Structures are given as C-alpha cells and as structure tokens.
Amino acid sequence: MNTNMVGALNNALDIIMSNNSNAVILGEDIGKDGGVFRVTDNLQSKFGANRVIDTPLAESAIIGASIGMAISGMLPIAEIQFAGFMYMGYDQIINHAARYRSRSRSKFTVPMIIRTPVSGGVRTLEHHSDSPEIYYSHVGGIIVVEPSNPYDAKGLLIRASKMKDPVIFLEPTKLYRLFKQEIPDDSYDVPIGKASLVEEGDKLSIITFGTMVPLVKSIVAKRHLSADIVDIRTINPLDTATIIESAKKTGRVVIVHEAQTSFGVGAEISARIAENAIFELQAPIVRVGSHSLPYPFPGYENYYIPNEIKISKAIDKVLSA
Amino acid sequence: MRQRVFDGYVDYIQIMDENGNIDSSLYPKDLGDVDIVNMYRNMSFARALDAKSLSLQRQGRAVTYAPLVGEEATQIGSAMALRKGDLFMPNFRQHGVFLSRGMPLDLFFLYWRGFEEGNIIPEEVGGFPVCVPVGSQMPHAAGVAFAQKYTKSGKVVIGYVGDGGTSEGDFYESINFAGVFKLPLICLIENNQWAISIPRSMQSAAQTLAQKGFAAGINVIQVDGNDVIAVYKAVKDAILNIENGPTLIECMTYRMSMHTTSDDPSKYRSDDEVAKWKAKDPIERVRKYLISKSLWNDNLEAQMRDAQSKAIDSAVEKAESFKPNPNSIFDNVYSYMPTALKEELDEAVANNFYQ
Numbered sequence: 001m002n003t004n005m006v007g008a009l010n011n012a013l014d015i016i017m018s019n020n021s022n023a024v025i026l027g028e029d030i031g032k033d034g035g036v037f038r039v040t041d042n043l044q045s046k047f048g049a050n051r052v053i054d055t056p057l058a059e060s061a062i063i064g065a066s067i068g069m070a071i072s073g074m075l076p077i078a079e080i081q082f083a084g085f086m087y088m089g090y091d092q093i094i095n096h097a098a099r100y101r102s103r104s105r106s107k108f109t110v111p112m113i114i115r116t117p118v119s120g121g122v123r124t125l126e127h128h129s130d131s132p133e134i135y136y137s138h139v140g141g142i143i144v145v146e147p148s149n150p151y152d153a154k155g156l157l158i159r160a161s162k163m164k165d166p167v168i169f170l171e172p173t174k175l176y177r178l179f180k181q182e183i184p185d186d187s188y189d190v191p192i193g194k195a196s197l198v199e200e201g202d203k204l205s206i207i208t209f210g211t212m213v214p215l216v217k218s219i220v221a222k223r224h225l226s227a228d229i230v231d232i233r234t235i236n237p238l239d240t241a242t243i244i245e246s247a248k249k250t251g252r253v254v255i256v257h258e259a260q261t262s263f264g265v266g267a268e269i270s271a272r273i274a275e276n277a278i279f280e281l282q283a284p285i286v287r288v289g290s291h292s293l294p295y296p297f298p299g300y301e302n303y304y305i306p307n308e309i310k311i312s313k314a315i316d317k318v319l320s321a
Numbered sequence: 322m323r324q325r326v327f328d329g330y331v332d333y334i335q336i337m338d339e340n341g342n343i344d345s346s347l348y349p350k351d352l353g354d355v356d357i358v359n360m361y362r363n364m365s366f367a368r369a370l371d372a373k374s375l376s377l378q379r380q381g382r383a384v385t386y387a388p389l390v391g392e393e394a395t396q397i398g399s400a401m402a403l404r405k406g407d408l409f410m411p412n413f414r415q416h417g418v419f420l421s422r423g424m425p426l427d428l429f430f431l432y433w434r435g436f437e438e439g440n441i442i443p444e445e446v447g448g449f450p451v452c453v454p455v456g457s458q459m460p461h462a463a464g465v466a467f468a469q470k471y472t473k474s475g476k477v478v479i480g481y482v483g484d485g486g487t488s489e490g491d492f493y494e495s496i497n498f499a500g501v502f503k504l505p506l507i508c509l510i511e512n513n514q515w516a517i518s519i520p521r522s523m524q525s526a527a528q529t530l531a532q533k534g535f536a537a538g539i540n541v542i543q544v545d546g547n548d549v550i551a552v553y554k555a556v557k558d559a560i561l562n563i564e565n566g567p568t569l570i571e572c573m574t575y576r577m578s579m580h581t582t583s584d585d586p587s588k589y590r591s592d593d594e595v596a597k598w599k600a601k602d603p604i605e606r607v608r609k610y611l612i613s614k615s616l617w618n619d620n621l622e623a624q625m626r627d628a629q630s631k632a633i634d635s636a637v638e639k640a641e642s643f644k645p646n647p648n649s650i651f652d653n654v655y656s657y658m659p660t661a662l663k664e665e666l667d668e669a670v671a672n673n674f675y676q
Contacts, residue, residue, distance in 0.1 A: 036583065057516050310672070
C-alpha cells in the first residue's frame with residue numbers, strides 16, 4: 001500500500017488487534033473520533049467499543065490501568081493524546097511499568113505499548129511539541145522507539161506488540177502526513193534495538209532520528225555530501241554497534257536531534273563514540289539540538305529547533321576540522 | 322448495626338429561563354438593571370471576540386484556537402461576581418473571564434498568535450496564564466487560595482475546570498486539599514457536556530459532577546450555566562460563605578462549537594443535540610429579558626456591536642504589529658543568565674542560525 005505514517009500505524013494496529021484477541025486500544029478520543037490525528041480511525045467500528053476504548057480524561061489512569069491489564073495477561077496499547085500530557089502518568093511509567101519485572105524477578109511482566117505524538121515544527125499550542133525521549137530512556141526496563149517513516153512505523157509497532165516489555169512508541173507529529181511510502185500490506189517486523197543506515201557515504205556520519213531524519217537527508221542531498229545517515233529508530237536500548245562502525249569508518253560525526261542538546265540522547269551517543277572510537281576520529285563530535293530552555297510558543301519555535309543553517313554549519317565544522 | 326453516616330444532596334438553580342422569565346424568589350438583591358445590561362454587553366463582546374479569533378485562525382493569522390461560544394453565561398456570570406482583587410485560575414477556554422476582568426484585548430490576540438508576551442497579564446486583571454494540560458491548573462488554584470489565607474488578603478480564588486478535567490487526579494487532589502485547609506477557593510466546573518469527542522455520560526458514572534465535592538467535604542451546587550444570573554448568584558453566595566469553606570459549582574452549559582479549530586465535531590455528535598442547546602442560548606434569553614423591560618433596543622444593539630467591533634479590530638492590529646525578539650526565549654528561562662545558556666545564545670547570534 002502507498003501510505004503516510006498515520007495510515008501505516010492504523011494498519012499496524014489493525015493487524016495487531018486481528019492477531020491478538022487480548023490486545024486492546026485505550027485512550028482519549030480514540031473511538032468514534034479515531035484519535036485527534038486519526039491514527040485509530042475506524043478501528044472501533046471494526047473491533048468494537050470493548051476493545052477500542054474511549055477512556056475518561058485521565059492519563060495516569062490510562063497508563064496505570066494498562067499496567068494492570070498487562071500484568072493480567074492482556075496487551076494494552078494506550079494512546080496518550082500529546083506527549084506533553086503524558087507527564088500526568090509519568091509516575092506509573094517510571095515507578096511501575098519500568099520496575100514490575102525487576103521487582104518480581106520476572107514473575108510479573110508489563111507487555112504494553114504507549115503511543116504518543118512528539119516534537120514540534122507544526123505551530124501547536126504549549127505542551128503539544130515536546131520531544132521527551134530522554135525522560136523515558138533514563139530508566140532501565142522501558143523500550144523507547146521513534147520511527148521516522150511509514151515503513152518503520154508499521155514494522156516497529158508490530159514488533160513492539162511482540163515484546164514482553166513496556167514500549168514507549170513516539171510518533172513525530174510533523175511526519176504523520178509529511179510523505180507517503182510504498183509499504184507491504186502484510187504483517188512484517190522492523191527489529192527493535194537496531195539502527196537503520198538510511199544512506200551510505202564515507203566523509204562523515206550523521207546520527208539522527210525522528211523529525212530530523214528527513215531534514216538531514218535533504219541537506220545531504222542538496223550539498224551532494226558523501227555521508228552515512230544513521231536513523232537510530234530505537235532510542236533505548238541503543239544500537240551502539242552500528243553507530244560505532246559508522247564513526248570508525250568516516251572518522252567525523254554530527255549528531256542531530258530535535259530535543260534540547262544538553263543532557264539529550266546526543267550526549268549518550270557522543271559518550272559511546274568517545275569511549276569506543278575516539279582514536280579513529282578526525283574531528284571532535286558535534287551535537288545539534290534545541291536550546292536549553294522550555295519549548296517556546298509557536299511564534300518562537302523557529303528560533304528554537306534545529307534548522308538547515310544550524311545543521312549545515314555543524315557539518316562544515318566537522319568536515320573542516 | 323447499620324446506620325446512615327452520610328446523606329448528601331445537590332441543588333440545581335435556574336433564575337432566568339430560556340425565554341427570559343425570572344424566578345424572583347432567587348433573584349440576587351445586589352443585581353440592578355445596569356448590571357444585567359453590563360452582563361449582556363460582556364457576553365456579546367465575548368461572542369464577538371470568539372468569532373473574530375476563529376476567523377483569524379482560519380486565515381492563518383492565529384494558532385489553534387479553543388472557541389467559547391455557548392459558554393458566555395458561565396464565564397461572564399462568574400467573573401462579574403468576583404470582587405475587585407479576587408483572583409482566577411483559568412484553563413484554556415476562559416476568554417470571557419479574561420475579557421470581563423479587563424484583560425487588554427491585544428494581549429489576548431497575542432497569546433493566540435503564539436507569543437508568550439500575551440501572558441503578561443496586568444495585575445488588576447487578577448488572572449494567571451492560560452493552562453493547557455487539562456486539570457493541572459487546579460492544584461495551583463488551591464495553592465493560590467492557600468496563599469490568600471496565609472497572608473489574610475481576604476481575596477477569593479476561582480479555579481475553572483471542564484467536565485473532562487474532573488476525571489483527572491489533579492482535580493480530586495486539589496479540592497481535597499482545599500477542603501482540608503478550608504481554603505478560600507471556588508472550584509467552577511464549566512460542564513460543556515463534551516471533552517473533545519467524549520460526552521459527559523462517558524466521563525463519569527456520577528449523576529452530577531457537583532457531587533464529587535462531597536468526597537472532599539466541600540459545599541456543592543449545580544446551576545444552569547446558560548443562565549448568567551444563576552451563575553452570578555452561585556459564585557456570589559460562595560464568596561459570602563467562604564468562611565465556611567470552599568464551594569464546588571457545576572455550571573451546566575454547552576460547547577456549541579468545536580473543541581479547538583483542529584477538531585471536527587460532526588464525527589461524533591448529532592446536529593439535533595446542538596439544535597436543542599441552541600434554544601437555550603445564554604445571550605438570547607437576556608436580550609429577551611432586557612427588551613421586555615425596555616432596557617434594550619435595536620439602536621443600542623447596533624451601537625454596541627459597532628463599538629465592540631472597533632475595539633476588537635484595533636486590538637488585532639496592535640497584536641499583529643508585535644515584533645518578536647528571539648533573544649527573549651533565552652532571557653526568561655532563569656532569574657539570571659547562566660554562562661552555559663549565554664554561550665548558546667552567543668553561538669546562535671554569531672552564526673546567524675535563525676536568519
């Protein structure tokens with residue numbers, strides 16, 4: 001099928017629900033309304049209101065109840081309407097979803113998925129543009145995934161439904177309908193914990209994910225650069241091997257993400273490269289991200305998130321060192 | 322042994338019905354003809370402001386907007402019952418409250434154009450910034466009320482929350498907190514029957530949302546939220562009774578339009594239901610009342626609309642002439658400029674990242 005990310009996710013949910021009678025989808029406005037971004041469109045009419053469940057407006061209950069369902073043998077797929085509202089359920093994620101397996105020595109496990117739209121660049125109101133991946137990655141026990149295209153979105157979501165662990169599934173709002181792709185109609189998996197080498201080159205490595213992937217690709221194409229573009233896809237656990245291999249090959253690394261640079265995923269990637277490949281580097285690693293301040297209102301977001309100029313200057317810096 | 326240990330009830334009040342008829346037994350004594358005319362003017366102003374915002378959004382001159390149409394009586398009635406100095410904690414739809422409390426309209430438009438500068442609310446308005454995550458403003462309202470009690474300011478705080486918001490833990494936690502400390506808090510539930518696509522009936526199995534106050538041990542009442550006089554009275558009574566603790570007021574109103582400009586209500590609700598509520602319009606009934614008492618006529622209506630439309634246009638013009646200063650996003654993060662942040666700013670400026 002030829003579809004955008006919304007269509008790919010909708011199709012993946014359809015497949016998961018068809019293949020697993022214990023799977024349910026729950027969240028705010030996901031039934032008749034089909035979700036505010038229409039990712040669950042028509043699923044309630046197909047699977048019924050007892051499996052595609054419109055909940056009261058209560059994120060902590062959505063996530064906490066999903067944990068309860070998961071430890072009882074179900075496969076809950078929760079939708080949190082926007083990542084900025086997921087903090088209302090943060091306690092349940094950090095204190096319980098992440099720890100249930102560990103605290104019970106795997107007697108009780110939490111196979112569940114929490115999907116939520118992330119990141120900005122689409123002129124939304126406050127709290128609708130957060131890139132919160134690091135908040136969920138700084139705790140063991142949770143898998144954090146973020147696709148950047150329809151093919152990966154479908155395959156990663158189907159793969160997530162087969163994991164026996166809680167998966168936070170981050171969906172970049174900006175990419176929901178940005179472009180279409182030809183993807184298989186049938187079920188397929190994209191591995192979790194495996195980065196994707198989107199493009200191959202030998203002058204530098206650009207490690208990125210989410211909203212920044214299409215932007216990085218367009219810059220590389222425009223400048224006719226010979227670059228590895230690594231889309232990490234899974235943020236935690238990170239595919240260190242693919243990153244190190246690329247860093248060793250090119251010797252020059254730029255890391256690009258939309259979340260703020262300081263204390264971000266780029267810091268972790270940079271540290272792993274430094275620990276494993278520092279003697280093979282030709283230039284200091286450069287990170288590109290947003291500034292160290294709250295995501296501003298839409299009138300200012302273009303002064304906050306990385307753009308072509310900022311990424312291009314970082315590439316110049318690494319290539320000229 | 323078995324004995325009843327709690328026995329609660331919820332009263333509902335309506336003072337002006339859909340046709341503008343008054344129940345004089347409940348009519349607030351402090352409310353004169355001039356006040357009703359002012360309420361009518363403010364409600365009409367709020368509706369005009371709303372229509373303008375919607376049209377700006379549709380033209381790409383504003384960001385996503387949450388219309389208030391239909392909820393004017395709840396907002397204006399409650400705001401006008403507050404005394405000078407009293408405070409309010411909004412959610413994201415209380416444009417009518419801001420308006421009645423004297424918010425400069427250019428700031429309102431600035432906020433909905435996507436600039437933080439729209440939240441520089443003058444002290445005399447007595448309001449706090451728009452709060453987007455549903456229900457999360459209520460603990461702040463309780464805290465502001467605590468501060469009033471602590472400083473013996475004598476001020477009362479009103480916190481606005483929607484029907485959907487009453488499902489959030491933050492809602493329960495804050496009314497419970499307010500009850501324990503007998504805080505000068507009025508919790509006003511603007512029950513517009515819909516939380517995006519979720520009808521009130523799916524939000525809670527409770528017969529009324531007002532009764533949630535019983536669990537917190539606070540006073541409760543339900544009012545016709547499309548009756549500006551009933552809303553006014555409920556808030557006024559709660560203020561007069563504040564020494565006896567907080568009050569939870571459930572205002573029964575209706576979201577006549579979409580949740581926000583990103584929403585399409587035709588996906589989930591019927592035109593019949595909307596038509597039923599249109600007959601209960603909060604502004605229309607006041608107009609009928611004023612005309613029946615010869616306090617209003619077409620001429621006054623035309624003059625009012627003209628004046629309001631001019632005020633709105635000039636506020637839009639002012640808001641649209643605003644020039645953002647990119648450095649301001651760095652200047653307002655901390656009380657001081659940390660070296661690391663200054664370095665980021667300098668780098669951005671030196672490299673011309675955002676030309």
